[in-house]
Amino acid sequence: MNTRLFIGEVKKRKALWDHTNTNYHNRRMLTDGWRDIAKMFNTEGKTPRPPRAPFYFDPFQ
Numbered sequence: 708m709n710t711r712l713f714i715g716e717v718k719k720r721k722a723l724w725d726h727t728n729t730n731y732h733n734r735r736m737l738t739d740g741w742r743d744i745a746k747m748f749n750t751e752g753k754t755p756r757p758p759r760a761p762f763y764f765d766p767f768q
Contacts, residue, residue, distance in 0.1 A: 708748055716744050 717723055720740040722730035730736040 713744070713748065716747060720744075 720743075721728045722733060722736040723740045725731060
């Protein structure tokens with residue numbers, strides 16, 4: 708992956724990194740932005756999911 712190209716593409720989409728941007732908290736804009744970048748780098752659908760929280764058994768319940 709070309710790191711400079713990747714950084715350039717992220718910089719083009721201020722909603723992904725600029726917390727003063729009005730769309731910074733807009734999940735749709737964020738998802739669309741990352742999806743566009745993933746398509747450019749042929750990584751769409753290859754993003755790992757966050758790990759699930761471990762299941763803890765509480766014997767006192």
